[in-house]
Amino acid sequence: MEKVIEIQNLTKTYPLAKKLGRQGNKFLTAVNGISFSVEKGEIFGLLGPNGAGKTTTLEIIEGLKRQTSGKVAILGLDNIADAEEVKKRIGVQLQSSQYLHHLSLKELLDLFSSFYKQPKGAGTNSTSPLQVVNLEDKASEEFASLSGGQKQRFAIAVSLVNRPEILFLDEPTTGLDPAARRSLWGLIKKINAEGITIVLTTHYMEEAEFLCHHVAIMDQGKILEIDQPKKLIDRLSETTQVSFFTEGRITPELFTALPEVKKIHASYPKVILEISSLDKISAIVNLLKKEGIAFYGFMVKTATLEDVYLELTGKEYGEE
Numbered sequence: 001m002e003k004v005i006e007i008q009n010l011t012k013t014y015p016l017a018k019k020l021g022r023q024g025n026k027f028l029t030a031v032n033g034i035s036f037s038v039e040k041g042e043i044f045g046l047l048g049p050n051g052a053g054k055t056t057t058l059e060i061i062e063g064l065k066r067q068t069s070g071k072v073a074i075l076g077l078d079n080i081a082d083a084e085e086v087k088k089r090i091g092v093q094l095q096s097s098q099y100l101h102h103l104s105l106k107e108l109l110d111l112f113s114s115f116y117k118q119p120k121g122a123g124t125n126s127t128s129p130l131q132v133v134n135l136e137d138k139a140s141e142e143f144a145s146l147s148g149g150q151k152q153r154f155a156i157a158v159s160l161v162n163r164p165e166i167l168f169l170d171e172p173t174t175g176l177d178p179a180a181r182r183s184l185w186g187l188i189k190k191i192n193a194e195g196i197t198i199v200l201t202t203h204y205m206e207e208a209e210f211l212c213h214h215v216a217i218m219d220q221g222k223i224l225e226i227d228q229p230k231k232l233i234d235r236l237s238e239t240t241q242v243s244f245f246t247e248g249r250i251t252p253e254l255f256t257a258l259p260e261v262k263k264i265h266a267s268y269p270k271v272i273l274e275i276s277s278l279d280k281i282s283a284i285v286n287l288l289k290k291e292g293i294a295f296y297g298f299m300v301k302t303a304t305l306e307d308v309y310l311e312l313t314g315k316e317y318g319e320e
């Protein structure tokens with residue numbers, strides 16, 4: 001696999017205002033010695049809570065900020081020495097984008113296109129940027145008249161004007177309602193399917209799990225794990241939880257006979273069993289039938305990235 005981004009030991013410290021520095025600390029380490037690489041054609045996600053260092057990492061790769069130490073290679077170029085060349089070949093959707101008033105979407109896109117030596121209105125291979133983001137019917141309207149989801153989609157259209165090889169999206173769906181979020185997910189997959197590598201940040205576990213081929217879980221400036229979401233989940237010792245109610249009291253020991261069952265929590269009338277994978281469920285159902293135990297409310301919950309985060313950090317996601 002060809003690597004389009006390679007990061008080694010990246011660190012970024014920010015000077016702290018004197019009053020804020022606890023115990024005489026003069027610096028805040030926002031990114032703390034992280035290394036990872038991004039493969040050509042994939043969707044790569046930086047996932048973590050607010051303050052984890054995601055935006056800082058992204059802005060360093062994009063050439064908007066300088067690292068304190070460490071090396072960043074992007075498309076075989078250096079993020080600092082070759083910043084001008086890098087800018088021509090990437091697309092950046094900035095957080096909270098603001099655009100000139102009184103210009104229509106089409107006029108704004110033409111303006112941004114004029115910054116590049118590219119055919120005007122170039123989008124992905126076959127379609128114009130407004131077509132790609134499904135805003136063609138709004139071409140003559142002003143940015144301010146758009147809904148939140150449409151504004152985000154327009155920001156992505158703008159980032160596509162130079163036919164970028166890599167597209168960077170910083171929390172593309174934050175603040176959007178569920179329907180707008182889903183529509184944006186579809187859009188991100190569509191752009192990726194045209195061959196554009198995408199690097200995004202998110203604090204939504206579900207988003208990372210659904211969209212990303214690889215995800216780096218970040219917390220306090222460090223990367224805790226990197227892998228395919230499914231592999232991160234499969235690595236958990238218990239990936240599936242089965243729960244049900246029984247009519248009569250049962251002895252929990254009943255289930256110790258099943259090697260598939262890793263943990264048993266039984267508190268009448270509810271039984272919760274942790275099992276290593278989904279295909280062990282039939283053994284449980286068979287045992288209940290064989291023993292003539294009446295049960296109801298049978299539920300299966302499979303692990304998510306949230307459980308991975310809990311195991312890695314010992315804290316619930318979203319807890320401060």
Ligand SMILES: Nc1ncnc2c1ncn2[C@@H]1O[C@H](COP(=O)(O)OP(=O)(O)O)[C@@H](O)[C@H]1O
Pocket residue numbers: 014015028029030048049050051052053054055056057
């Ligand atoms: N320009 C800055 N000056 C000082 N501290 C900053 C600056 N930008 C970010 N930080 C701090 O660095 C840490 C990481 O921030 P950021 O990269 O924005 O994280 P995230 O995008 O994951 O929320 C936070 O503690 C934040 O307050």
Ligand SMILES: [Mg+2]
Pocket residue numbers: 054055056171
């Ligand atoms: Mg951020």
